Amino acid sequence: MPPQLKTLIPLFGAFIVLFLIARHFLVPVSFGELGHYRFNSIAENKEKAMNYAGKDACADCHDDKAAQLKSDVHSGLSCETCHGPGQAHTENPETVKLNKPDQRSFCGNCHSMNASRPKFMVQIELKEHNPDKKCIECHNPHQPWQLKE
Amino acid sequence: MATKGIEESRRNFIRKAAAAGGLLATGLLNPFNAILYAVEKPTDPTKHWWGFGIDIEKCIGCGRCANACKEENNVPREPFYFRNWVEQYTIKNDGSVKVESPNGGIDGFVQTVPKEDIFKAFFVPKMCNHCYKSPCVQACPVGATYETPDGVVLVDETYCIGCRYCVQACPYGCRYIHPEKNTVDKCTLCYHRISKGKTTACVEVCPTQARIFGDLNDKNGELVKFLKEHTCLVLKPHLNTGSKLYYNGLNGEVR
Secondary structure: OOHHHHHHHHHHHHHHHHHHHHHHHHOOOOEOOOOOOEOHHHHHHHHOOOOOOOOOOOOOOOHHHHHHHHHOHHHHOOHHHHHOOOHHHHHOOOOOOOOOOOOHHHHHHHHEOOOOOOOOOOOEOOOOOOOOOOHHHOEEOOEEEEEOO | OHHHHHHHHHHHHHHHHHHHHHHHHHHHHHHHHHHHOOOOOOOOOOOOOEEEEEEHHHOOOOOHHHHHHHHHHOOOOOOOOOOEEEEEEEEEOOOOEEEEOHHHHOOOOOOOOOHHHEEEEEEEEEEOOOOOOOHHHHHOOOOOEEEOOOOOEEEOOOOOOOOOHHHHHOOOOOEEEOOOOOOEEEOOOOHHHHOOOOOOHHHHHOOOOOEEEEEOOOOOOHHHHHHHHOOEEOOOHHHOOOOOEEEEOOOOOOO
């Protein structure tokens, strides 16, 4: 073996060992277990907290409202469509209050006249349909055809 | 005949050599199987293969999905960060197309084109297509975005270096850089919800059931039923991204 190689071999060996040590510390745990990514990241993504409780979560305590909603045209809507995320409220109903969207513009999100909406959607001209009152002064939001006036 | 014998033994030799070579190659390449074997629909019918359907004919453009997504996933409220959003398409009589999405539709839409000029108008909700040959995953230089075995494209927040390559690579514009974390963020198909047996937040609030979340591997599932009963298309099929977001009533003008 030529002497040049003899001196180089330990050097190469040292490089390889250094590389392996550095690699050990730089490549995170579980990387490459299933693919070119950190496998533990899947579990971390699963762990995140939920804010929406789901369609059936409200009926336990608000069965009257749930029954009302089911009985009329808004039956396709979920409570949280209007009241917003309710997970925290279901856990602490006394302290966490949900919003009650009573502005005309809120109903308008779905009902204002717009040629892009499909034909089945019942639309009104927001500026002309009883303009100086809130919608909920006449329509019960849970039972829109239960008119109050 | 003699030549036939030689031919046969040669053929056998080649066959054996190829088999041995193949074995050796798969053995050596096994550490690289992430590159070699991209995720595919599981053959085991009990394993999930998540997908999504959107029925444009049912979408009323209320924007509750875009709002719920922000609420559920703590997406910044500023009007340029969206994991999902709704676009209003208006095709005019002269053939030109107007696309609007003020604040992603969260504050509602107004039709800005006078009725007599409209040829056709509709809403198109947009979100991550959860492609199984994702351009974004291929672009990531560090492996911070990946496809799970059940077909969801996720981001590893702690590993992302914020290089924005994936933002460029996504042909559907479904990624953004989170202004505080400085890492990329995108629709996770509410992975934290679906892995607990719930549906996604956007499906939860949709008032007309225009959004369908489901398992493409479940023959009796809601999504497979939706695909059976409707003529569905994906966006930009020519890019061969393997999109799993199926639209019913998709107009050719939608980009």
